[in-house]
Amino acid sequence: MGLSVSNIVKKYGEKTVVDDLSFEMNEPGVFALLGTNGAGKTTSIRIILGMLAADGGEVTWDGKKFLAAEKPIGYLAEERGLYPKYKIIDQLVYFCTLRGMNKEGALKALDYWFDRLNVSEYKTKRAEQLSKGNQQKIQLIAALAPNPELIVLDEPLSGLDPVNAELFKSVIREQIKQNKYIIMSSHQMATIEEFCKDIVMLNKGKTVLQGNLNEIKKGYGRVKLTVKAEGDIRAMARECGLTVTEDTPNGMSFNVQNEDQAHKLLKMIMDNKIPLIKYELREPTLNEIFIEKAGGADDEVRADEV
Amino acid sequence: MKTKGWNKIFSFTFIQYIKTKSFIVGTIIICVITAAICVLTNVLPNIINDAEKSDSIAVDDDSEEGDFLKSGTVYLFDEANILEKDDKDALTTLFEDRFSEPEKTLDEITEELKTSEKSEAAVQITAHKDKDDKIASYEVRSYYTQEAKQAVDMLNSTVSDLVNRRIMMNAGVKPENYEQTQVDIYTTKTQAGGKNLNSVQGMVNYVLPILISIILFMLIFSYGSVVAQSIATEKTSRVMELLLTSVRPLAVVIGKVLAMGLVSFLQFFLIILVGGLSFTVSAPFGWIGQAAELLKKPEIQTALSQLGQSGGMTGSSALAGISSSELEIAQTLNDFTKVFTFGNILSVVLIFILGFLFFSLIAALIGASVSRMEDLQAAMSPYSIIGVLGMYLAYFPVIFNADALANGDSSMNPVQFFSYFFPISSPFSLPSAVLLGTLEPWKTAIAIGVLAAFVVLIAIVVSKVYEAIILHNGNRIKFGDILKMAARK
Numbered sequence: 001m002g003l004s005v006s007n008i009v010k011k012y013g014e015k016t017v018v019d020d021l022s023f024e025m026n027e028p029g030v031f032a033l034l035g036t037n038g039a040g041k042t043t044s045i046r047i048i049l050g051m052l053a054a055d056g057g058e059v060t061w062d063g064k065k066f067l068a069a070e071k072p073i074g075y076l077a078e079e080r081g082l083y084p085k086y087k088i089i090d091q092l093v094y095f096c097t098l099r100g101m102n103k104e105g106a107l108k109a110l111d112y113w114f115d116r117l118n119v120s121e122y123k124t125k126r127a128e129q130l131s132k133g134n135q136q137k138i139q140l141i142a143a144l145a146p147n148p149e150l151i152v153l154d155e156p157l158s159g160l161d162p163v164n165a166e167l168f169k170s171v172i173r174e175q176i177k178q179n180k181y182i183i184m185s186s187h188q189m190a191t192i193e194e195f196c197k198d199i200v201m202l203n204k205g206k207t208v209l210q211g212n213l214n215e216i217k218k219g220y221g222r223v224k225l226t227v228k229a230e231g232d233i234r235a236m237a238r239e240c241g242l243t244v245t246e247d248t249p250n251g252m253s254f255n256v257q258n259e260d261q262a263h264k265l266l267k268m269i270m271d272n273k274i275p276l277i278k279y280e281l282r283e284p285t286l287n288e289i290f291i292e293k294a295g296g297a298d299d300e301v302r303a304d305e306v
Numbered sequence: 307m308k309t310k311g312w313n314k315i316f317s318f319t320f321i322q323y324i325k326t327k328s329f330i331v332g333t334i335i336i337c338v339i340t341a342a343i344c345v346l347t348n349v350l351p352n353i354i355n356d357a358e359k360s361d362s363i364a365v366d367d368d369s370e371e372g373d374f375l376k377s378g379t380v381y382l383f384d385e386a387n388i389l390e391k392d393d394k395d396a397l398t399t400l401f402e403d404r405f406s407e408p409e410k411t412l413d414e415i416t417e418e419l420k421t422s423e424k425s426e427a428a429v430q431i432t433a434h435k436d437k438d439d440k441i442a443s444y445e446v447r448s449y450y451t452q453e454a455k456q457a458v459d460m461l462n463s464t465v466s467d468l469v470n471r472r473i474m475m476n477a478g479v480k481p482e483n484y485e486q487t488q489v490d491i492y493t494t495k496t497q498a499g500g501k502n503l504n505s506v507q508g509m510v511n512y513v514l515p516i517l518i519s520i521i522l523f524m525l526i527f528s529y530g531s532v533v534a535q536s537i538a539t540e541k542t543s544r545v546m547e548l549l550l551t552s553v554r555p556l557a558v559v560i561g562k563v564l565a566m567g568l569v570s571f572l573q574f575f576l577i578i579l580v581g582g583l584s585f586t587v588s589a590p591f592g593w594i595g596q597a598a599e600l601l602k603k604p605e606i607q608t609a610l611s612q613l614g615q616s617g618g619m620t621g622s623s624a625l626a627g628i629s630s631s632e633l634e635i636a637q638t639l640n641d642f643t644k645v646f647t648f649g650n651i652l653s654v655v656l657i658f659i660l661g662f663l664f665f666s667l668i669a670a671l672i673g674a675s676v677s678r679m680e681d682l683q684a685a686m687s688p689y690s691i692i693g694v695l696g697m698y699l700a701y702f703p704v705i706f707n708a709d710a711l712a713n714g715d716s717s718m719n720p721v722q723f724f725s726y727f728f729p730i731s732s733p734f735s736l737p738s739a740v741l742l743g744t745l746e747p748w749k750t751a752i753a754i755g756v757l758a759a760f761v762v763l764i765a766i767v768v769s770k771v772y773e774a775i776i777l778h779n780g781n782r783i784k785f786g787d788i789l790k791m792a793a794r795k
Contacts, residue, residue, distance in 0.1 A: 051550040051777060068551055075551045081544025086322055094318045098311055098552035142548060 008057030019205040028179035030195040035202035072099045074143035074151035082127035089123045099146040113141040189287040217283040225254040228278035236268040311553035315561025337580045344584035348592030374457030378425040379404040386433035393468045425453035508712030515738035519700040527693040529570035530665035537673035563666045597639040654737045661733020667764045675783040699725040700735035729760040
């Protein structure tokens with residue numbers, strides 16, 4: 001059951017910013033909502049969270065209409081917001097009580113999270129006195145303190161230093177272990193690959209790729225070949241029907257049609273006794289898939305079609 | 307429920323706002339100014355009256371005039387030859403050997419007075435004749451030293467009384483009948499069908515609407531602006547997105563508007579409370595206290611009830627032992643206490659609430675229409691124009707019509723009448739009309755109804771478009787676009 005988004009549509013005047021978006025989260029885990037800037041991710045999140053009314057489609061939770069205001073939701077928005085002049089503890093208690101907690105329960109939960117994210121010393125400070133990273137931690141606390149079942153993280157790691165990024169990741173891993181439903185939107189594909197099982201990729205409001213990330217990658221097959229050798233292999237690659245896509249000190253990269261092309265090139269290198277340093281035949285990374293799909297293609301491509 | 311959670315928004319907004327330095331400092335300043343105005347209003351007239359009181363020769367021995375009678379020197383130059391021996395004897399009795407008709411000329415005496423450090427004055431009586439060589443008027447002129455400055459009016463008045471007395475005698479009035487001619491005669495005017503007001507009531511009649519319109523403008527208009535600023539801050543700082551995961555936009559508007567309404571009402575209540583306390587504390591030192599004391603006197607109560615029956619001040623001077631000015635003050639206070647009926651207070655509170663809702667809902671829409679704080683000022687221009695226009699519609703008809711209002715003129719200025727029914731001005735003008743009874747109750751009810759209808763209309767617009775504009779980012783949405791959006795929905 002879980003969260004189901006069915007055929008949601010949002011138009012601003014003549015422009016359709018979300019066009020027939022559908023996906024399901026039938027079990028806890030992390031779901032990725034990907035797309036270029038202006039692809040419709042934030043609008044989709046706002047519709048899912050009930051901030052915006054959709055022009056079509058529906059969002060359900062366990063088969064019933066999903067009313068965000070009636071269910072504690074954790075939301076870390078892409079563009080962060082805190083009251084600059086108010087004390088951190090006052091505004092966090094306020095946000096928690098808005099999500100149905102009583103004051104005592106909120107204070108207890110907040111104490112845990114202040115300690116967990118190492119920001120106890122900023123409790124009574126005003127938000128404007130905190131660094132950007134610490135403000136981000138405070139907003140993560142606002143999202144997680146009510147112990148929500150559904151968490152939406154929009155660019156959770158942007159702007160964080162490596163230490164704090166790791167701290168955030170450890171918190172996300174904890175939430176996954178606690179069987180939370182997490183929707184994550186990010187341009188950091190490595191982070192998505194680290195956490196997400198399923199993805200949906202939007203381009204200009206339309207879904208261009210959707211499904212289980214491993215299956216998507218498997219669907220592509222091992223089509224990325226990188227070779228580093230101590231001699232010139234360009235002629236051999238041409239003979240195998242391969243074109244160099246990238247030539248760096250780490251080696252040459254090729255897109256292969258099938259694995260036979262790669263094996264043929266390897267055999268030729270070995271036959272010519274050219275010392276081989278690196279030979280890697282792999283599935284495309286999510287970053288490569290993203291650039292391919294969101295970089296121009298408008299056609300919907302589903303995992304089972306690739 | 308679109309409004310679920312408004313109470314949490316309300317309590318947080320209210321508590322956080324009253325904790326801000328700007329509110330605390332602002333409230334203290336307003337309370338201090340209110341207290342100062344109230345105390346001065348109460349005490350100052352008495353101080354001025356005391357300073358100007360010089361129309362009686364029955365002076366207190368401790369006063370400046372008393373000092374002058376004891377030690378001042380008076381030189382009389384009766385160039386009109388009006389005063390006779392009896393009159394001069396009266397002056398001799400009053401000033402003993404310090405009164406004289408010197409052999410020196412007036413010029414010589416005034417020259418001496420220039421350098422004198424004593425309390426001295428020279429009084430010159432001259433007669434002015436018309437073309438038929440008949441006396442048209444007398445003039446009593448005093449030349450005085452710095453020391454005699456405080457008592458010179460009393461001296462002029464005393465000599466004038468003697469001249470007047472002598473004119474009466476010369477015309478055949480017997481000395482024993484003279485006192486009967488010295489009855490005060492006050493003139494008043496009342497338009498047929500108008501109110502019969504004394505001078506203090508007349509003053510209240512035009513000062514009160516001005517004061518109330520200014521105070522209400524400050525409270526309603528300025529706190530409406532705070533609502534706009536608060537919503538714009540939440541929107542531009544992206545706090546709004548966090549709020550909207552828990553509550554609907556309409557709940558945010560309702561919570562904020564009501565919270566700022568309560569802040570505004572609290573400040574209004576504080577102004578009234580501080581004003582009341584200031585009047586109470588300063589009462590013994592001013593006219594309020596005098597009036598309150600007078601109201602306790604049975605003869606004043608009798609006089610007031612007679613006034614109520616006869617409908618005017620014309621008969622009041624006949625009431626032995628009570629001066630007209632005392633009666634005016636007592637009558638004003640008596641009437642003023644009757645203003646605060648349950649119905650009137652309820653009406654004023656209702657108008658205040660409706661007025662606040664009218665302006666703050668408009669302000670909320672404007673606050674939600676901007677995506678950057680620097681756009682807010684430009685966006686608020688229509689709001690400012692509406693508010694200031696409303697204030698002027700309430701204020702200027704009173705200023706331009708002050709004389710008529712002071713005289714209880716029943717014919718109302720058409721602009722003033724219009725201001726009671728026009729929703730941008732009625733929140734500022736209607737409360738004083740209720741308190742002063744300017745409008746008949748049924749007209750007041752219609753005016754409140756018109757205001758309420760507009761509030762409902764704006765609330766409908768807000769409920770239709772607020773959700774759409776609160777998350778809009780980019781160019782500012784113009785007010786006209788908001789109305790078009792509402793019409794489409």
